[in-house]
Amino acid sequence: MKRFVVLSDLHAHPWSAFAWGDGLGNTRLRRSLDVLDASLERAQADNIPWFFIGDLVHTAGYAINTVLSGITEIFLRYHGVTKVAVWGNHDARGVGGKITVDQTVFGALYQHVTLLDPSILSEPVIVDGIQVAGAGFQPRVSLLDEVPRAEIGLYHQTVIGSTVPNGFVLDEDGLDPQLLLSRHRLSIVGDIHHPQQIDAPPGQGILIPGSPEHHNFGDKGEHGWWVVTLPDEKEHSDDCSLGLAAAAGCDCAAGVPDINLEFVPGGSPEFRTVNTPADAASDGHFYRVRTVRKGETLPDNVTAIAPTPTTIEHRDVLQGASETEHILQAWLKTQPPPKGEDPTAYLAAGRELLVAQNIPRMRDMRLTELHLHNFCSFADQPMTIKPGVWFIGGQGRDYPSNGAGKSTLIGESLYWLLFGQTTKGLSADEVIRWGESACFVTATILIAAAEDEDGYLMVTRRRDKDGYTLSVVQDSTPWEAESVHAMTTKLGAYLGITPDIFQSLAYFSQEKLLLFSSATDGERKNVLADLIGLRAYQDAATAATTQWTTQVNKQITLAARLELLGEHICTLEDTARGYATQTLQWDQAQAGVVQQAQASCFQATTTADELIEATEARIARLVRWADEAITRRRVYLDTTRATVTTDIRVAAAQESCAAVVAAQERLKAYEVSIVAANFASVDAARQAIKGLTRQQAELVEVEKNCTAVSDGRRALEQMLHKVRTERDVLDEAARQGVDAFTVAKKTLEAGKC
Structure with a gap:
């Protein structure tokens, strides 16, 4: 069993009709992103892949920054979900030929999704065991012939035999259901917003999932997204094809299991059409009414198909007004100031604002000639425009009408000529025809003069390898400007036209037409105000009202602040009196x-004096004890030194005398031996020699004893030196003790002071 989530035709966009907030705070954009988030959350929870069938965004071929950032944030949040997609016609921006991925919004989202198209993947992809192939939108069905066979096929095209909400059957220029059935077990096709299924044999299916929410009036029924379950296909033996299924033990006759389709409602409001405002309910749905009587008001969730009587009345008042004063007077009549307010103050503020804003006046002009060269899909297209009503029909190379270049021929080319970019933001190399390196648009404009003869303005904007150029020639005299931007500003100021005025007055794009058809009565009124050049005056009047209201609010605020200030002063006075009483109490307590x-x-001083006297007496005793101790130590050391010295001398003298006496005795013995050296016989001589040797040994022994006596004397002297050193250390310690007692005494005396 294989399962996956299917979502199609999201059309994420910050719609202005029936929506509140800007950017990602736009309520309708937020609702679309919530649907995207919910479908991915289900895929993540069930651990199944997610298939998208085209038209992720609404703006053809590009994504508004806020929309792209919202989608990217959600894709990143569910980065673990396998995502497979094909692009839709709103995701792509082709120029008549075969659409490639770089011409779609998925060119910026390729790292988040696996994009199916024969130009990218020539073989089916395997996703969680599901074999998938498909292709994004193309201007001709024949461009989809290269899609390989696979279990699941994803497309974004119309399907022959599908229906729209009003029951109209699309019976041409679409995918053939038989072709889809021959290629895939299940074909899922986006583009038609009305959810439905095309008849298919058992075990197969063609699903048109539709959009997950209502996008405009005309959408009907419940919209949402899907969870598809494919039962495992049974394996058959070759005998089945011979009609021997029963003999082979195959239950082919039991039928092929059907594909299970779980529909998940998107929960969006519906767009409903009713007769009167009373038929509209406050139930969260959006309504348009066919008839609005005078005095009836429209809630926020209701718009009118036809202009209301109030709008018609305002239009009649404003019609024919041309001078600034007339327009201000007419505007005050249609939108009077609050009851009781002086309208002259509003008029004065309006005049000041109009002067400060330096609102341009549009010149009386007419386009007479237009020439496009290598601009978008046009190789070279000169055109002379004569007075009257012109109808331009489209005949595209690959698809009738759509993509033929009708909008490019008049609206986009003039917008690029005057302002340097198209209404979709295309500029630079994006407007150059594929395969070319340069393009230009030239227009000749007839300028009507009040007194002199009419003049001509020839404007040419060129884009080539060297960059942009914009040249303006007025009656054979070329204009001068420091840069292309400066020339663009100068041209707009001369003609009295801005991008907003041009889009409202001269060019109504497809997108803006859809927005206008679904806009509220107030939004349409604003567009009409642009058409007659009234927006600047409307803004000025609004600004004047705002200033007046601000001043009134300031006055009210100041009056309230004065009242609060008086109450605060009284409170401060009461507080000051309390502080005076507390101060008196504090003074008494302080005294x-x-x-x-x-x-x-005083008591502490007396105690300190007594303590100092006692301390001085104690110090005196300590000093006296220290002196006595030092004196005793000195006497002891002197006595010890004298005794040691005497002992050393006596011992040395005794040892020396004994040694001398012994030496003298031996010398006398030597002298006797020498005197008796006259030997009487050989034996006597031999005896004398032996005695001499013995005497020599004794002499050596005497010398050793003398050396030992000298060493003993030196040891006694070292001992004496050590005793003297110890006596000096004791003397120094005694002196330090006396100094310490002196410092302590001085410290006590200083503390007393």
Whole structure:
């Protein structure tokens, strides 16, 4: 069993009709993004892939920044969901030939989705075990012949035999259902907003999922998205094709399991048409009414098909007004100031604002010639425009009417000529015909003069490898400007035309026509105000009303502040009196505290004097004890030194005397031996020699004893030196003790002071 989520024809856009808020805060855009989020959340929760069948955005071939950022944020949030898509006709911006991915909004979203198209993938892709193939929208059905066979086929085209909400059957210029059935087990086709299924044999299907929400009046029924379940196909033996299924044990006769389609409502409001405002309910749906009687008001969720009597009355009042004063007077009549307010103040403010804004006056002019060269889909198209009503029919190369270049021929080319870009924001190389390196648009404009003869203005804007140029020649005299931007500004100021005025007066694009048809009565009134050049005066009157209201609000605010200030002053006075009473109490309490502190200081001073006297007496005793201790130590050290010295001398003298006596005795013995050196016999000589050797040994021993006595004397002297050093250390310690007692005494005396 294979499952996946299907969503189609989202048309994410910040619509102005029946919507509130700007950017991502636009209520209808937010609702579309919520549907996108819900479908991806379901795919993530069920761990199944997500298939999108075209028309992700509404603006043909490009995405508004806020829309693209909202979609990208949602795609990133569900980055773990496998996403497969084909582009729709609103996602693409072709110029008549075969559409490629770089001409679609998916060129900026390719890292988030797997995009199906034979130009990208020549073989089916396998997604969670599901074999999928398909193609995005193309201006000719024949361009879809390269789509490979697969279990699931995704397309964005019309299907022959499909119906629109009013029951009209589309019986030509679409995909052949038999071709789809021969290619795929299930074909899912976007483009038609009305959800439906095309008849198919058991086990197969052609699903047109429709848009997930109502987008305009004419949409009917419930809209939403789908969860598709494909039962596993049964395997058959070759005997089945021979009619021997029963013998082969195959249950072919039991039938092929059908594809399960779960519909998930999108929950969007419906667009309904009723007869009167009373038929419209406050139930969250959007209404348009056929008849509005005078005095009836329209709620926010209701618009009128025909102009209301009030709108007609305002139009009649404004018709024929040309001078500034007349227009201001007429506008005050259609939108009078609040009851009781002086209208002259509004008139004065309006005049000041109109002067400050320097509102341009549009010249009386007529387009007489237009020449397009390599501009968008036109190779070279000169055209002479004579007075009267012209009808331009489309005959596209690949598709009748749509994409033929009707809008480009008049509206987009003139807009680019005057302002440097198209109404869709295309500029630079994007307007150059495919395969060419340069393009230009030239227009000849007849300027009507009040007194002198009419003049001509020839305007040429060119784009080539060297960049932009804009030249203006007025009656054979070329204009001069510092830059292309400066020349564009100068031309607009001379003609008295702005991009907004041009789009309202000279060119009504398809998108704006759809918005106008679904706009509220107030929004249509604003567009009509642009058409007759009244928007500037309307803005001025609104600004004057705002200023007047601001001044009145300031006056009311100041009066309220004065009242609050008076109450605050009274409160401050009461607080000040309380502070004076508290100050007196504090002074009295402070006097008592000071008196008590003085008594405590006197007592503390007396105690300190007594403590100092006791401390001085103690220090004196300590000094006396230290002196006595030092004196005793000195006497002891002197006595010890004398005793040690005497002992050392006596011991040394005794050792020296004994050594001397012993030496003298030995010398005398040597002398006797020498005197008796006259030997009587050989034996006597031998005895004398032996005695001499013995005496020599004794002499060596005496020398060793003398050396030992000298070493002992040196050791005694070192001991004496050590005793003297210890006595000096004790003397120094005694002196430091005396100094410490002196410092302590001085510190106590300083504390007393």
